[in-house]
Amino acid sequence: MRLEIGKINITDIRFAEKSKIEGGVLYVNAEDLKPVVLEDEKIRDVCFDIAKPGESVRITPVKDVIEPRVKVEGKGGEFPGWVSKVDTVGSGKTLALKGMALVTAGKIVGFQDGVIDMTGPGADYTPFSKTLNLVMVCETVEGLKQHDYEAAVRKAGFRVAAKLGELARGIEPDETVVYETCGIKEGIEKYPDLPRVGYVAMLQTQGLLHDTYVYGVDAKQIIPTIISPTEAMDGAIVSGNCVSACDKNPTYVHQNNPVVEDLFAQHGKTINFVCEIITNENVYLADKERSSNMTAKLCRMLDLDGIILTQEGFGNPDTDLIMNCKKIEAEGVKTVIVTDEYAGRDGKSQSLADADPAADAVVTGGNANEVIILPKLDKVIGTLDYINKIAGASDKTLREDGTLEVELQVITASTNEMGFGTLSAR
Amino acid sequence: MSYFILTNNPLVKEEFGKSHEVEFIDGRLIDVLTEARDKISCGDILLSHPLYGSVKPNETPYRSLLLQRGKKSGGSDFPPADPESVRLIGNAVSTFEKFIVKKEITNPLLLEDFQVVDLSLLRSAVESADR
Numbered sequence: 296m297r298l299e300i301g302k303i304n305i306t307d308i309r310f311a312e313k314s315k316i317e318g319g320v321l322y323v324n325a326e327d328l329k330p331v332v333l334e335d336e337k338i339r340d341v342c343f344d345i346a347k348p349g350e351s352v353r354i355t356p357v358k359d360v361i362e363p364r365v366k367v368e369g370k371g372g373e374f375p376g377w378v379s380k381v382d383t384v385g386s387g388k389t390l391a392l393k394g395m396a397l398v399t400a401g402k403i404v405g406f407q408d409g410v411i412d413m414t415g416p417g418a419d420y421t422p423f424s425k426t427l428n429l430v431m432v433c434e435t436v437e438g439l440k441q442h443d444y445e446a447a448v449r450k451a452g453f454r455v456a457a458k459l460g461e462l463a464r465g466i467e468p469d470e471t472v473v474y475e476t477c478g479i480k481e482g483i484e485k486y487p488d489l490p491r492v493g494y495v496a497m498l499q500t501q502g503l504l505h506d507t508y509v510y511g512v513d514a515k516q517i518i519p520t521i522i523s524p525t526e527a528m529d530g531a532i533v534s535g536n537c538v539s540a541c542d543k544n545p546t547y548v549h550q551n552n553p554v555v556e557d558l559f560a561q562h563g564k565t566i567n568f569v570c571e572i573i574t575n576e577n578v579y580l581a582d583k584e585r586s587s588n589m590t591a592k593l594c595r596m597l598d599l600d601g602i603i604l605t606q607e608g609f610g611n612p613d614t615d616l617i618m619n620c621k622k623i624e625a626e627g628v629k630t631v632i633v634t635d636e637y638a639g640r641d642g643k644s645q646s647l648a649d650a651d652p653a654a655d656a657v658v659t660g661g662n663a664n665e666v667i668i669l670p671k672l673d674k675v676i677g678t679l680d681y682i683n684k685i686a687g688a689s690d691k692t693l694r695e696d697g698t699l700e701v702e703l704q705v706i707t708a709s710t711n712e713m714g715f716g717t718l719s720a721r
Numbered sequence: 722m723s724y725f726i727l728t729n730n731p732l733v734k735e736e737f738g739k740s741h742e743v744e745f746i747d748g749r750l751i752d753v754l755t756e757a758r759d760k761i762s763c764g765d766i767l768l769s770h771p772l773y774g775s776v777k778p779n780e781t782p783y784r785s786l787l788l789q790r791g792k793k794s795g796g797s798d799f800p801p802a803d804p805e806s807v808r809l810i811g812n813a814v815s816t817f818e819k820f821i822v823k824k825e826i827t828n829p830l831l832l833e834d835f836q837v838v839d840l841s842l843l844r845s846a847v848e849s850a851d852r
Contacts (some may be wrong), residue, residue, distance in 0.1 A: 502841035539775035577850035610772030
């Protein structure tokens with residue numbers, strides 16, 4: 296499959312009378328976007344705000360982060376199964392608004408985490424302090440149940456991102472990158488001497504606030520399957536995961552998966568990047584067994600020499616991680632795992648909730664228990680009402696001087712397990 | 722499949738109490754894990770993972786698990802302990818002990834949110850078990 300990503304560099308976001316992209320500036324008329332959100336009768340109101348790198352702004356609680364894109368050539372459209380029909384995406388041409396993100400924020404449950412600081416020490420830990428952020432805070436109708444609230448805000452985010460992406464249609468991109476994978480036979484003929492490498496992405500799939508969707512399907516219902524990595528670039532995989540901010544994979548990270556980027560960078564040079572395999576992280580142990588069996592089988596059937604395996608979350612998924620690693624290694628396929636650590640505040644505890652000698656090649660995204668003091672910032676988008684209740688916080692989190700004492704867990708994508716953050720170790 | 726639910730979540734008891742066998746523990750999350758550990762050491766088998774994927778064990782007060790009663794074999798009075806269940810519950814208890822437990826949650830709205838999430842995760846396991 297061949298996908299061109301045309302990058303349109305956004306250098307500023309401003310509210311204006313007319314929504315458009317001009318000279319690298321995204322002009323937004325929030326009144327244009329409101330009806331897109333409010334078409335879901337479960338949402339009563341929405342407000343938009345802008346947060347720029349370096350500003351004294353804290354966004355919390357963050358639900359999802361999305362990169363606006365538009366499909367201009369090829370089958371399907373963005374976010375298949377949600378905004379577009381379920382055509383297979385991942386080929387043709389897509390335009391992406393680079394340097395910016397749509398952030399959905401606001402309370403869904405009372406313990407929801409997710410902090411993006413645009414300045415100060417917290418900003419160093421989140422990649423989304425470097426993007427120009429259009430933030431969308433939804434208010435839902437009274438009495439809406441948690442499941443309905445989550446779904447309404449999730450889907451509204453995709454609709455708004457698609458609407459913003461449409462503004463790019465017809466604009467000449469600043470840069471175009473081509474991503475292309477071969478068919479099985481074609482790859483073997485084209486790169487007979489290069490190792491065949493795959494990417495196995497584990498998706499969080501356990502229930503409310505812990506879900507991921509593939510072409511609109513709840514991924515806990517799938518058995519592992521093969522996709523082209525370019526499909527995720529068009530929004531085929533989206534996040535419904537609202538907690539564990541540090542190591543969840545926001546939709547933006549699926550669209551801009553750094554493992555996929557790096558594998559493509561080596562494709563045809565040092566490796567033959569064959570495909571992406573997606574699998575789930577279910578609650579029921581027999582589901583874990585079945586999925587890891589299937590994943591290992593696919594790796595074998597594709598004659599892979601090696602894979603990179605990424606997880607999402609901590610605890611329960613550590614068991615999927617280890618099951619996958621053990622079984623794939625047992626098929627003779629070399630496996631590198633990418634994870635993060637919960638090694639205690641002093642970093643001395645066991646990092647994962649499961650382990651095996653087969654997991655002997657590990658890349659870490661950092662220790663989520665590490666403590667950080669975040670300064671008081673001038674403006675909060677969202678609310679600080681729940682900051683003491685979230686993962687990585689305690690009743691002492693919001694201190695008298697307005698500073699926050701938290702673990703890295705609260706910061707969006709700080710220990711991301713696809714390597715989207717800045718932390719690691721050697 | 723014959724199984725039972727071990728829980729300290731009143732919403733799970735309310736939801737599944739009439740249709741499923743529910744053992745309710747009036748206690749903390751760690752009490753559910755240690756009770757499960759005791760049952761597993763006497764031969765019961767874990768069917769669902771004892772940790773969540775995102776909500777940390779020091780954050781939520783609730784935990785619900787699916788277990789299968791052990792079957793006696795040979796001449797022993799007790800069924801043999803299932804090694805994988807022993808390993809998973811042991812890791813879960815160790816993981817719980819690693820996290821610093823926060824102040825007890827008393828806000829009823831927050832408690833309800835945690836109950837709903839715990840119910841949702843358990844339901845996904847029950848749906849798999851009941852297929």
